Amino acid sequence: MAFLDNPLRTGLRMGRTPEPCTMVIFGASGDLTRRKLVPALYNLARERRLPAGFSVVGFARRDWTDESFRELLCEAINTNSRSGPVDPELWASFAQGIYYHWGNFDDADAYRRLVERLAAIDRERGTGGNRVFYLATPPEAYPTIIAQLGTHGLARSSGWTRIIIEKPFGHDLTSAQALNAEVLSVFNEDQVYRIDHYLGKETVQNILIFRFANAIFEPIWHRSHIDHVQITVAETIGVEDRGGYYDTSGALRDMIQNHLMQLLCLVAMEPPSVYDADAVRDEKVKVLRAIRPIALHDTVRGQYGPGSANGRPVRGYREEKGVSPTSQTETYVALKLFIDNWRWAGVPFYLRSGKRLPRRVSEIAIQFKAAPTMIFADTPLNDLEPNVLAMKIQPDEGISLKFSSKVPGQPQIRPVTMDFRYGASFGVTSPEAYERLLLDCMLGDGTLFTRRDEVEASWTLLTPILRAWAEGPPLPFPNYEAGSWGPVEADEFIARDGRSWRRL
Structure with a gap:
């Protein structure tokens, strides 16, 4: 054949x-x-x-x-x-x-x-x-x-x-600044490649191509059209053999400060003047510096207890090897933040990440504002859902767009989805993230690596949250069952805004 x-x-x-x-x-x-x-x-x-x-x-x-x-x-x-x-x-x-x-x-x-x-x-x-x-x-x-x-x-x-x-490059702002000083006392900044393997994923790299190489999306990438953005990185695994390390780190340091903040920057940044390392990283730093200080009431944290994963019982976090039986380390974080600039003023960004959740999935979901429905009022067609553009980073790499369509032969509207999948479209297995990143370093291309000011801007945002949690009263951990989608407080947190987490 x-x-x-x-x-x-x-x-x-x-x-x-x-x-x-x-x-x-x-x-x-x-x-x-x-x-x-x-x-x-x-x-x-x-x-x-x-x-x-x-x-x-x-x-x-x-x-x-x-x-x-x-x-x-x-x-x-x-x-x-x-x-x-x-x-x-x-x-x-x-x-x-x-x-x-x-x-x-x-x-x-x-x-x-x-x-x-x-x-x-x-x-x-x-x-x-x-x-x-x-x-x-x-x-x-x-x-x-x-x-x-x-x-x-x-x-x-x-x-x-x-x-x-x-990573981790420091565990708060002070330690990151100290490590930067030590590194730069020996190396020049252009010799230093701070690696975050998430930026080596093909679907993450495609965010900028999708935004800036397709003229139909840039005009609607704006507060006038977007209701909110959800960024989710969910893991089914627990801490495995990393309990000793993880108990001094937690989800905010381990995932939010690097992986999710990187995804946020790529979604929210302005077009760089040229596609090179410094121009791209300049725009990412501008995003981080425009983020409003995060209020403590705009954060939720959780810790998994005993439950099940893949049909088998699993231990709670406090029973994991190397973890304190009274640990207050979070294994789940949800937070809301705002970028105070012209493009994003008033648009909330919801970030969540956790361990022992039901599915392993990383996704960026752009939910657009609902269309006016007055022309369908008092008709069977008055049942519209908002359009959602979902960038699927793992495991089913691709992009989907949800829009409304009339059901054939029926006076009803149903959401339908257009799907692009990397593997099916290009017919090859995507290279591993480290392949791209190691090659880029050898070529001297720092675009997908983190610069000093970007690291410190991210820690500037999150260190006050870490301090507030440390100074606050102990929480009644564990507060979510392994194999669930996190603490009920996270659902209540987003429901206060009249929104809900995407079903993944």
């Missing part, structure tokens, strides 16, 4: 390939390296997006050799890569550039040896002094590693040098 070419892929060009470089992964024995980073690099190699001579140096405290490290990474790719089992021929080539470097993060001798090893890789593999340092470690290790890189001259080289720093 002959298959027709997909017309949506006709004429597509291969993207740019970076210059030869070496990526040093601190925390190379950790879960992030195995599940995300190395599978992403392997898939880039598989798609011929990596340069000749590309090399990886894993830096960790385990007593491993180059060969044992390669074997572990091969197994990780087999388990976690979207492209399936390792191709032996490709792996043989890719693995030639993989090395393991033993050392403690505070061991000066380990960094002296790293300098020598990177110089040897430059000579042997032609990487030209170009380096990416990836901090895949707990946040408390960041200052130590950064200081050692500076002390041993690794922040500068004969080529270019960049550093990728994972």
